[in-house]
Amino acid sequence: MSQRADGLAAAAPALRRAGLLQTLAALLWVPQAALLALTVARLAEGGGLGQALPAAALILLAGLLRAALEAAGARLAFRAGRAALSSLRLAAAAALAARSPLDVARPPSGEAAAALGEQADAVLPYLVRYRPARQRAALVPPLLLLAVATQSWMAALILLVAAPLIPLFMALIGLRAQEASARQMLEIGGTNAFLLDRLRGLATIRAFDAVEVTATRLRAAAEALRARSMAVLRIAFLSSAVLELFAALGVAMLAVYIGFTLLGQIGFGAWGGGIGLAGGLFMLLLAPAFFEPLRDLAAAWHDRAAGEAALDALARLAGSGEQLLPGAGDDPSRGPPGGPSAGPPTVVVQGLAFAYPGAAQPVLDGFDLGVAAGERVALFGPSGGGKTTLLALVAGLAAPQAGTIAVGGEALTGGNAAALRTGMAWIGQRPHLFAGSLRANVLLGRDGLAPAAADAVLARLLPGRDRRRQVGEGGAGLSGGEALRLALARAAVDPRATLLLADEPTAHLDAQTAADVTAALLDVARGRTLIVATHDPLLAARLDRVVLIGGPR
Amino acid sequence: MTGWASLRAVLRLFRQDRRLLLGGGAALSAATVLAGVALLGLSGWFITATAIAGLSSAAALGFDVFQPSAGIRFLAILRTAARYGERLVTHDAALAVLAALRERLFRAYAAPNAARALLARPARLLFRLTADVDALDTLYLRLLVPAAAALATAAAVGIGLGLLDWQLGAALAAAVLVPGLGIPLWLARAAVRPARLRTAAAEALRARMVDLVAGQTDLALAGRLGAQRARIAGAEARLAEAEDALNRLEVRAGLLFGVVAALILSGALLAAAALAGSGAGLGAISAPQAALVVLVALAALEPFAALRRGALELGRTLIAARRLAPRLAAPPLPQARPAPPAGFALAIEGVTFRYDGAAAPLFRDLSLHLASGGRAALIGPSAAGKSTVLALLAGEAEPEAGRIRVARCGVLTQRTELFRDSLRGNLQLADPAADDTALWRALDRAGLGADVRALPAGLDAMLGEGGTGLSGGQARRLALARLLLRDAPLWLLDEPTEGLDRATAAALLTYINGQEPSVTILLATHLRREAALADRLFHLVDGRIVAEWRRGEAGYQAALDSLRPD
Structure with a gap:
């Protein structure tokens, strides 16, 4: 807050x-x-x-x-x-x-x-x-009331009586409307969601010959919403109607009172000398302005x-x-890509423990793992076994509850997580496509990477694709295999990324595409350390070592 | 279509539906404004007249106070009632038009290919669609209704004061009309560019936000989280700048209205003074009438100021109208597919098909027959055209040449398509007449009955958008139950167990396999467990059937073994 x-x-x-x-x-x-x-x-x-x-x-x-x-x-x-x-x-x-x-x-x-x-x-x-x-x-109504009172206390009294009744009535009516409109607010967004929801599933609707039925239901839902909205609005508009009524009646009563006073038929309410024409008109002109701020407030109420x-x-x-996320604050400065390269790093995990909040059991508990420099390791096991969690912890995407992780001999902490990540690349199972060109999606704005390098990598991994093609929110999608190749290109283009972390890269792919992606992954991993979380036996079999993780408890 | 032509198309829709309601709203709005003007004018006349009459006691006695004071009270109540009625009627009418518009759009997109084209478009455009529908809301409520009221006021004021002095009436009507319409028109024109910039910046902000959250891992690994936040700040700065430009225009229009109002007021005062002339009763108008003139002039410009908001949004409304208008025409009726020859469930003969804009056709002279009761699977690499064969059979895609004859079919799409509706509503999509007994039977046969009975709301349990609220396996079973209700002799299943764990998939495939022998099944798959159901395998590569095996033939087993094992 x-x-x-x-x-x-x-x-x-x-x-x-x-x-x-x-x-x-x-x-x-x-x-x-x-x-x-x-x-x-x-x-x-x-x-x-x-x-x-x-x-x-x-x-x-x-x-x-x-x-x-x-x-x-x-x-x-x-x-x-x-x-x-x-x-x-x-x-x-x-x-x-x-x-x-x-x-x-x-x-x-x-x-x-x-x-x-x-x-x-x-x-x-x-x-x-x-x-x-x-x-x-x-502020405005009390001050105008004072101005009216300089001419006639009775006129000021008329306005004073009309004004406080307004918030009272509005509050009474508003209370009734509030509950109903709270329910309403939820549903107004609902008709748009209804339309989008049905449009997304049009193939199914058409396949079931249900276009007519759905269109009728859509109309019925919109009409029902309209009926319910009107029920709420009838009450809600009453509050402004009350305001209008009191404002209009206030002006009318004031005009009539002033008129009768001027005719001499009413002899009270004014100070010593009575009301002249000037005083009467003055008060009449102020009356609508007296109610105006209240009406503005009512209009701005919703x-x-x-x-x-x-x-x-x-x-x-x-x-x-x-x-x-450790190290989320500032982007790390990166060395030039041609700078001194430490070569592929070792990864040493000791006594690692991690539990998701609210989960009954920790997903990792006292886990140890040692990966040699340049080694290619498969973390093999069923889903929910902690493979992805382990990869994320190695990448410093969350802090473990216990245990240590050392990358290239340097212990991972909140302070150096961002710097250590510059030496890693992530290949997720469904890589996110950023709004922009394919080339920009490879470079991701990392400094020291030349567009030409991205083009070369794209020509190797996604041949035949226009590198200026727009993808993401503002563009078209890629097939699953292509998206993974894009993630591989992101890793391949940066020579500083010497530790590759791949999360289920072949899930959701057909056999041929999975084999292609596996080959491309091994190609990119040459001269780097590779840790792959997978439950694909074909992929696991092609790596140097398979580590079982999260077996039956 | 130009902006104005599309606007006309949208206005036609407005006119078709609830013409009376729409006109009534404008009339009530005009009545509200006029009653307000008359209330003030009559009050001013009354006070001045009573003041003059009150100077002599004889005149005071003879003065008829009751008619004007009754008139004042009547106008006060009329104004309130008209205002209440106006707000109810205009909102009712606007909601009715939007309801009709949504239905119309849905029907338009239900034409073959339209839905596919829509879904192939970027997420941004789909999001835009609803924003466009909402933008049309302003057309009636913020533009048409206030414009009608303002014009009626100008006419009434001109005629009313014209009865006192025609030059005065004409002058005031002109003084109100010219700036009253001119300022909103200027505003509408000037706001088009910043409104467009605003829309673009808002879409950029949205896309960058999605990138930050959905792409956070990639950004963190690339060390670009801070940079992405800077990009968000950049989009927000552009958005703020565009909104600031719009606000500047709006305030400037308000300032102009204020200046014009001050000019009209002092001008009316001078005109009234000149007409009232020198010496009581000698001028063209009396003092009470002069008071009336001043007070009417005071209120006459106000309804025009209400046009500001609508004018500011006119640019956005025009963009929305231009995008939606082509969709408002009645869509072509879908053509029924001819029935297959006897003994067959489907017959594809010499079909050529290409995707819109594709240079080469995906299928050239494709033929495929499947006998009734057959179980077949289409296998092959991604993009070979497996799903497209199913789409052609389902009528979702139209062939360029060739003939497709197919029995009534039920479809299980690759992505489970469930809807934000009750379980009952989702099931009744297949058969609107199905009663609860039939629904439960279908759920039980699909293996979902026990799960649904465990829900407190049972069949009335609501699903979220896209059917959220069910696990992947449950969603697939629900889709299967829906397919069972369809009671079709041909099932088209596109990767029915993709993304399901092994046990769930096995159970689901057992249910599918257990169908009566009369049901024909055609699968598209790259999974071994699914293809194993089929007695015939069609190997599809680049839109051609390159091989075909029957169970027991040499090659059948090898083909199965080439598929993914999990």
């Missing part, structure tokens, strides 16, 4: 100033109204254009000033709110980067992107519209719920996970 507090605290003073500017703008209406009222009263007494000129000039001036203050306040609020949103987003991104890939509670990428992207957008209206509106609603939900989602993302 501290992240949320930090991001917002920085924006708070500017938001307050913005609210004050807008309050000031709203209050400029008081002199404008006074001038209007005086001028009309003068006209009623037989005045003409000559007397109206100076008043009109002053009204124009005040109007221009008012527009300028309004604009300045809006910009100030936006800039402060936008900066707060940026800092919240970046804090959440930093926290996500710092969580270990082994953290089971880590949110999936789609969810994280949605919370950080579309949902976080709701923070802006909350900060920029709702917060200043709340401030205006607290920004609050969405904004607070978005802030909570960001705060959840920004919270630290149970497993941290």
